[in-house]
Amino acid sequence: MEEESKLQIPYIPFYEELTFLKKFCGFDKSTPSKIINLDELETLCFKRVACLKLVEMESEVGDEFEKIHQKLLSKLAKQDIDLKLYDGNPEHKKSIDNDIIAHFMLRLAYCRNDDFRRWLSVQETRLFKHVLFAHTSKNELLLKNLLEEKNIKYDQVPVDEWEALKYKIAWDKISYSDKETLERKSAELKATVNETEKEQLLLDIKNIRSKQNSLRTQYCRFSFTSALALVGTRRCFVHQGNIYLHISQLFTIISEEFRNELKEALIYSNRHLPLIAKDQRLAELLKYVSRKELLDFEYDEKSNVRGSVNLANIDTFARSAHYPPCMKVLHSKLTDNHHLRHFGRLQYGLFIKGIGLNLEESMSFWKRKFAGKINGEKFDKEYAYNVRHSFGKEGKRTDYTPWSCSKIISQIPGSGEYHGCPFKYFKDETLSDFLTKKYDIQSRNLLEIMEKKREGAAQVACIKLWDATHKIDTKDNVGNHPNAYFSCSLQSAEEAKSKGLTK
Numbered sequence: 001m002e003e004e005s006k007l008q009i010p011y012i013p014f015y016e017e018l019t020f021l022k023k024f025c026g027f028d029k030s031t032p033s034k035i036i037n038l039d040e041l042e043t044l045c046f047k048r049v050a051c052l053k054l055v056e057m058e059s060e061v062g063d064e065f066e067k068i069h070q071k072l073l074s075k076l077a078k079q080d081i082d083l084k085l086y087d088g089n090p091e092h093k094k095s096i097d098n099d100i101i102a103h104f105m106l107r108l109a110y111c112r113n114d115d116f117r118r119w120l121s122v123q124e125t126r127l128f129k130h131v132l133f134a135h136t137s138k139n140e141l142l143l144k145n146l147l148e149e150k151n152i153k154y155d156q157v158p159v160d161e162w163e164a165l166k167y168k169i170a171w172d173k174i175s176y177s178d179k180e181t182l183e184r185k186s187a188e189l190k191a192t193v194n195e196t197e198k199e200q201l202l203l204d205i206k207n208i209r210s211k212q213n214s215l216r217t218q219y220c221r222f223s224f225t226s227a228l229a230l231v232g233t234r235r236c237f238v239h240q241g242n243i244y245l246h247i248s249q250l251f252t253i254i255s256e257e258f259r260n261e262l263k264e265a266l267i268y269s270n271r272h273l274p275l276i277a278k279d280q281r282l283a284e285l286l287k288y289v290s291r292k293e294l295l296d297f298e299y300d301e302k303s304n305v306r307g308s309v310n311l312a313n314i315d316t317f318a319r320s321a322h323y324p325p326c327m328k329v330l331h332s333k334l335t336d337n338h339h340l341r342h343f344g345r346l347q348y349g350l351f352i353k354g355i356g357l358n359l360e361e362s363m364s365f366w367k368r369k370f371a372g373k374i375n376g377e378k379f380d381k382e383y384a385y386n387v388r389h390s391f392g393k394e395g396k397r398t399d400y401t402p403w404s405c406s407k408i409i410s411q412i413p414g415s416g417e418y419h420g421c422p423f424k425y426f427k428d429e430t431l432s433d434f435l436t437k438k439y440d441i442q443s444r445n446l447l448e449i450m451e452k453k454r455e456g457a458a459q460v461a462c463i464k465l466w467d468a469t470h471k472i473d474t475k476d477n478v479g480n481h482p483n484a485y486f487s488c489s490l491q492s493a494e495e496a497k498s499k500g501l502t503k
Contacts, residue, residue, distance in 0.1 A: 038281060041105065045289045048102035051081050052123040057480065059126050069130055083127075083134045107262075108276060109286040111269040116290065121266065125259040132251045146254050154220040157244060162216045168237045169244040170215050181208065218247055308490065309356035311364055317355075321439055321469045322493070324462065324485040325422045326408055327351050328438055333418045338372030343411060344419040345383075347403055349390050354402035354483040359391045402483045405459050423458035441468045471496045 058072050073083065103124070110116040147154070157169065185208075189201045222243045236245040276283050309317055317323060318331040330348040334340050340348065345366070353362060366387055367379050374382075385394055392399035411420040422431055432450060435441060441449075445468035452461035459479040466478045466485060472492040477484040 036101065038285065041101070042285060042289075044098050044102040045105050045109070045285070047081070048099075048106055049289070051076065052106075052120075052127060055126045055130070056123050057477070065129075065133070069133055072130055073134070083131045105286070106289070107266055107269050108273070109289040111266045111273070112290065117263065117266040117270075121259055121262045124262055125255055128258050129251060129255045132254060147250065152222070152253065152257075154222045154250075157216055157219050157221050159216070161221075162219075165237070165239060165244070166216070168239070169219055170246075219244055220247055220250070222253075309352075311357065311361045314352065314357065314365065322486055322489040324482040325434070325438070325465065326420070327482055327486075329418055329422055329434070334369050338370055338374075341417050341419075342386075343413070344417060345386065346390070347408060347411070347419040349387065350400055350402040351482055351486075353390060355486055359388065359393065362391070363387050402481070404481045405462070405479060408482070409458055421458050421462075423453050423461040424456075428454065435465065439465065439469055441465070471501045472499075 054075055055072065058068050058075070076083065106120060106124075110120040157165075162169070185201050185205050189198060189205070192198055192201065222245070224238065224241050224243055236243050236249070238244075276286065315331075315335075318328060323331065327348060330340060330344055330351075333344070334348065349362065349366070352365065357365060363384060366383060367376060370379050370383065388394045390400050405421070408419070409421045409424055413420040413425060422434065426434065428450060431453060432446065435446060435449065445464070449461050449464045449468070452458075452464055462485070463479040466489070467473075470489065470492045472495040478488050
C-alpha cells in the first residue's frame with residue numbers, strides 16, 4: 001500500500017544546450033530522478049502553480065519591475081516561497097530539489113497544447129527574471145558568466161564613442177541640461193580673464209565630465225542581433241549595428257534566452273508524453289493539475305454580489321462605471337443594432353449570467369433586445385437554444401462559466417463583430433472617444449490608459465481605467481476577469497458610500 005503512494009519521476013533526456021534552464025533548475029544533462037510520495041508531489045505542483053499565478057497577477061498591475069519585485073518577495077514569503085538560484089549550497093538543497101521537481105512536473109502537465117505552453121513559458125520566465133534580479137542586483141559577474149555560456153559577448157563602450165554618443169546612450173541618466181551647462185561654462189571660461197573665476201569654471205567643468213565619464217563603465221555594447229529583445233522595449237539606444245544598454249538590463253537578454261529554451265523544452269516534453277502514460281498514477285496527476293488549476297483566472301460566481309442585477313435594472317448597470325469596457329461595448333451595440341453575432345452573444349451572455357441573470361431572465365433579456373429586428377417566434381427557433389446551452393440545458397449539459405480576460409483578449413473580431421477586448425482591437429482615436437463618453441475620467445488618466453494600450457498591455461490599461469474611476473482600492477483580479485471588474489466595482493461603491501466618499 002505504501003509503494004502505491006510513491007512513484008518514480010520519469011526520465012526524459014535533456015538538451016545539452018539549454019544552459020539557462022540547467023542553471024536555473026539545477027539540471028545537468030537529464031531531468032530529476034527521484035522516488036517521491038504522490039501526495040507530496042501533488043502539493044509541490046500546486047504550490048508552484050500558486051507561485052506562478054501570483055507572479056502573473058503582480059506582473060499585470062503595470063508598476064515598475066523593482067516595485068513589483070519587492071511586492072512579490074513579500075507575498076511569496078507569506079507562502080513560504082524563497083527566490084533561490086541553484087548554487088550547489090547543501091543548505092539550499094531540499095528547497096532547490098523541490099523547485100526542480102515542481103518546475104519539471106508543470107512542464108509535463110502544461111506541454112500538451114499551445115495555450116498551456118504559452119502560459120507556462122510566460123510565467124516561468126517572469127519568475128526567472130525575479131530570481132535572477134534577486135541574485136544579480138548584488139552580483140553582476142553572474143550575469144556576465146551566464147551570457148558567456150551562451151556565447152553572447154559584449155564590451156564596454158569605447159571612450160571616443162562615449163564622448164560622441166553619451167547623451168543618447170545614457171539618455172535616462174544624463175540630461176541635456178548638463179550639456180547646456182558644459183557649453184555655457186566653456187563659453188564663460190573663454191570669455192573671462194579673472195583667474196579665480198577661471199579656476200572655479202575649470203573645476204565645475206571637470207566635475208561634470210567626471211560624473212558623466214564614471215557612467216561609461218556601467219554601459220555595455222552588443223551587436224544588434226544579440227539583444228533584439230530590447231529593441232522593441234525602446235529601452236536602449238541603437239547605432240550603426242550596435243545596441244547600448246545599462247548593465248542592469250542584461251538580465252532582460254538572459255530572460256529572453258531562458259524563455260526560448262523553455263519553449264523548446266516544452267515541445268520536447270510533449271514528444272515524450274507517451275512515456276508518462278506508462279504510469280497511470282502520474283498521468284492522472286498531471287491531468288488533474290492541468291485541469292484543476294486552469295490557465296485563466298476562474299471567476300467564482302459566489303464571490304459576486306448576486307441578486308443585485310436583474311432584468312429591470314441591467315440597462316442602468318450597463319450605463320454605469322461598474323461595467324467593464326468590453327461588456328459596455330457589447331451592451332451598447334446590442335441596444336443600438338438589436339443584434340449581436342455568435343461570439344458577441346456568447347461573450348456577453350456568459351457575463352450577464354455571471355452577474356446574476358438566471359436562465360429565464362437571460363432568455364427574456366435577449367428576446368427583448370432582439371425585438372427590434374426579429375419576432376419572438378423566430379427568436380425561439382434560431383437563438384433560444386444557444387441561451388439554454390450556455391446554462392447547461394442543451395447539448396453536453398456543460399454549465400459554462402463567464403470568459404476571462406485572457407480568453408476575451410485572444411478573440412479576433414471580424415467586420416460587424418464587437419466581441420474581444422477594446423484595449424486590444426480598438427483604434428486609438430476610437431478607444432479614446434469611447435472612454436471619454438462612457439467613463440468620467442480626467443485627461444491625465446486617459447493619457448496613462450492610452451499609453452498602456454499602445455504598449456500592448458491591454459489588461460494593465462483596463463486596471464488603469466478601474467483605478468481612475470474608483471475611490472476605494474478593492475480591485476483583486478480586476479485585470480483578469482470582467483466579472484471581477486464588475487463585482488469589485490460594486491464592492492468599491494459600497495465601501496465608498498460607507499466612508500462618505502463619492503465615486
